[in-house]
Amino acid sequence: MTATPPSTRATVRRRAGRGRYDRETIDAILDEGLVGHLAFVAEAQPYALPMLYARDGDQLYLHGSPLSRLLGTIADGTPMCFTVTLVDGVVLARSAFHHSINYRSVVILGQGREIKARTEKLQALNTLVEHVMPGRSSDARGPSEQELEATEVVALALDEASVKIRTGPPIDAPEDYELDVWAGELPLKIARGTPITDPRCASPLPDYLAG
Amino acid sequence: MTATPPSTRATVRRRAGRGRYDRETIDAILDEGLVGHLAFVAEAQPYALPMLYARDGDQLYLHGSPLSRLLGTIADGTPMCFTVTLVDGVVLARSAFHHSINYRSVVILGQGREIKARTEKLQALNTLVEHVMPGRSSDARGPSEQELEATEVVALALDEASVKIRTGPPIDAPEDYELDVWAGELPLKIARGTPITDPRCASPLPDYLAG
Numbered sequence: 001m002t003a004t005p006p007s008t009r010a011t012v013r014r015r016a017g018r019g020r021y022d023r024e025t026i027d028a029i030l031d032e033g034l035v036g037h038l039a040f041v042a043e044a045q046p047y048a049l050p051m052l053y054a055r056d057g058d059q060l061y062l063h064g065s066p067l068s069r070l071l072g073t074i075a076d077g078t079p080m081c082f083t084v085t086l087v088d089g090v091v092l093a094r095s096a097f098h099h100s101i102n103y104r105s106v107v108i109l110g111q112g113r114e115i116k117a118r119t120e121k122l123q124a125l126n127t128l129v130e131h132v133m134p135g136r137s138s139d140a141r142g143p144s145e146q147e148l149e150a151t152e153v154v155a156l157a158l159d160e161a162s163v164k165i166r167t168g169p170p171i172d173a174p175e176d177y178e179l180d181v182w183a184g185e186l187p188l189k190i191a192r193g194t195p196i197t198d199p200r201c202a203s204p205l206p207d208y209l210a211g
Numbered sequence: 212m213t214a215t216p217p218s219t220r221a222t223v224r225r226r227a228g229r230g231r232y233d234r235e236t237i238d239a240i241l242d243e244g245l246v247g248h249l250a251f252v253a254e255a256q257p258y259a260l261p262m263l264y265a266r267d268g269d270q271l272y273l274h275g276s277p278l279s280r281l282l283g284t285i286a287d288g289t290p291m292c293f294t295v296t297l298v299d300g301v302v303l304a305r306s307a308f309h310h311s312i313n314y315r316s317v318v319i320l321g322q323g324r325e326i327k328a329r330t331e332k333l334q335a336l337n338t339l340v341e342h343v344m345p346g347r348s349s350d351a352r353g354p355s356e357q358e359l360e361a362t363e364v365v366a367l368a369l370d371e372a373s374v375k376i377r378t379g380p381p382i383d384a385p386e387d388y389e390l391d392v393w394a395g396e397l398p399l400k401i402a403r404g405t406p407i408t409d410p411r412c413a414s415p416l417p418d419y420l421a422g
Contacts, residue, residue, distance in 0.1 A: 009256060014279045034399075035298050035312060037248040039259035045220060048250035048259040050296040050316050068225045085261040087246050089404070096340045096351045097358040101246060105261050129307045139392050140307045147308040169409040181350050182414040187404030188245075193300070198380040198394040206393050 010109055010160045020163040029106045029163060030055045030084055034132070034190075038062065039081040040073050053082065054124075054131030059155045060108060061115075061124040066152040074112040075154050082108045082156055089187040093170035094179045100166060102185060108161040112154040124153045135208035221320055221371045231374040240317045240374060241266045244295040245343070245401075249273065251284050251291045264293065265335075265342030270366045271319060272326075272335040277363040285323040286365050293319045293367055300398040304381035305390045311377060313396060319372045323365040335364045346419035 003022045005011035012019030020026075030053075037048045049070060054061050060082060064071040074080050084106045091100040115121045122143070129137045143151065170183050195209045214233040216222035223230030231237075241264075248259045260281060265272050271293060275282040285291050295317045302311040326332045333354070340348045354362065381394050406420045 009254070014276060014281075034301075035296060035314070037250075037259045037294060037296070039248075039250040039257040039292075041252055041257050043220070045290050045292070045320060046250040046252050046257050047292050047318070047320075048248045048294040049318065050294065050314065052312060065225060070225075079256050081250075081256070081258050083248060083259040083261065085246060085248070087401075090245075090343055092344060092347060092351070094352060095354075095358070096336060096348065097354050097362070099340055099343055099347075099351065101263060101343075103246070103261065107258070107260065109256060109258075125307060129310055132301055132310055132312075133303060133397070136303060136310075137307065140303070140310065141305060141387060141390060141392070143306075143308050147306070151308070169407070169411075176352060177411055179352060180414050181352070182417050182420070183409040183412045185407040185409075186344070186420060187407065188401050189404060190298075190399050191402035193398030193400060196380070196396040196398065198396075200380075200388055201394045203391050203393040209393070209397060 005162065006160045010162045012162055012164050018164050018166055020165060025163050026106050026158060026161050027055060029086060029104050030060065033084040033086055036082050036084040038070070038074065039083070040070070040078060042073055052128060052132065054128040056124065056127045058158050060158060061128060061153055061155055063125065063128055063151055063153045065150065071152045071154060075114040075152060077111045080110065080112060080156070087188055089185045091170050091185055092183055094172045094176040094181045094183050098170050098172050100170065102166050104163065104165045106161055106163050108156060108158060110156050110160050112156055115153040115155055118148070121148060121153050124155070125151065133208060135206070139206060216373065217371045221373045223373055223375050229375050229377055231376060236374050237317055237369060237372050238266060240297060240315045241271065241295055244297055247293050247295040249281070249285065249291060249293050251281070251289060253284055263339060263343065265339040267335065267338045269369050271369060272339055272364055272366055274336065274339055274362055274364045276361065282363045282365060286325040286363065288322045291321065291323060298399055300396045302381050302396055303394055305383045305387040305392045305394050309381050309383050311381065313377050315374065315376045317372055317374050319367060319369060321367050321371055323367055326364040326366055329359070332359060332364050335366070336362065344419060346417070350417060
């Protein structure tokens with residue numbers, strides 16, 4: 001629950017005033033997001049690939065096929081980074097230079113740990129389904145032994161995480177406030193559409209999708 | 212305008228049927244997105260950091276402060292990756308195992324090229340503002356010489372890019388279609404909120420923000 005940077009390399013440098021390090025802020029962003037980007041290196045080339053994730057306490061869980069290059073790479077202890085970014089809006093300043101984005105991002109540095117114990121793996125997969133759709137894990141059929149084997153789960157500890165947040169109106173150069181140009185924020189958010197029932201499904205819409 | 216992978220390392224491997232390589236698809240995703248994630252390596256640690264970007268023809272432009280570690284790192288020709296992901300919805304299958312996300316992502320591999328020529332730099336910054344908000348560049352005050360110097364612009368060619376797309380309903384195991392569990396898609400999209408005028412602004416809302 002520290003509010004100071006956990007390490008030098010996890011310290012926000014540019015616009016350090018936007019940096020945060022408390023777990024409450026970190027957890028809130030991770031729990032609100034759905035997809036993050038995993039950075040890792042394979043054959044001297046860095047990659048950023050989108051992945052589902054879920055937080056459970058002090059751990060972030062990622063999953064995928066044991067056949068994937070990605071999971072194989074991160075499960076062996078190589079340095080990685082997982083970043084979750086929520087875009088909250090566009091910031092329109094009076095000058096082009098001061099245009100910006102309101103956002104909240106978490107950057108986690110660390111190494112993956114493959115989850116092999118059956119109980120922890122089941123718990124992690126349950127957490128992943130619940131993160132995608134709260135309430136869903138009690139409806140969907142749980143994993144078979146074969147499916148458990150066909151899923152690799154990697155945990156990433158939240159020990160070395162930082163947050164960067166921008167909120168509020170534009171900050172223009174003092175002399176630009178006289179310009180007759182509209183300035184402010186255009187909020188953006190993720191909106192749910194109308195659920196689309198699988199053509200092969202005759203079951204009713206569950207409560208967690210209604211409304 | 213190739214529809215075949217531009218390189219081995221830029222070839223989609225897992226679920227290769229979801230891979231696309233044509234420029235029309237690449238451009239459409241890049242033009243719809245707002246923020247991407249840049250993967251780069253600094254002192255043996257990979258990072259994924261969120262960044263605004265804009266496409267102009269065959270180039271992607273990134274910008275930032277010349278003082279930032281990030282821009283300095285990517286302007287010197289080090290290998291990098293820029294990824295843009297659009298999350299289109301949650302896919303709820305009858306089994307936990309087959310839950311998924313509908314998404315469209317572009318992964319670009321390459322090296323940064325710092326834009327130093329004044330004309331190209333101005334054009335790139337204009338493109339960035341127009342990408343954030345079409346129509347905005349004719350309202351906002353353009354960059355001063357000092358601001359131009361305080362901005363570093365890096366171009367990334369789209370030569371080595373790949374797309375991965377998932378659409379449609381869940382694909383369940385054959386025997387699971389008999390289960391009495393709702394299955395389908397919950398579409399997600401980015402919605403604009405009501406513009407918030409800067410408290411220090413008395414100018415009227417521009418047309419491109421109305422409605």
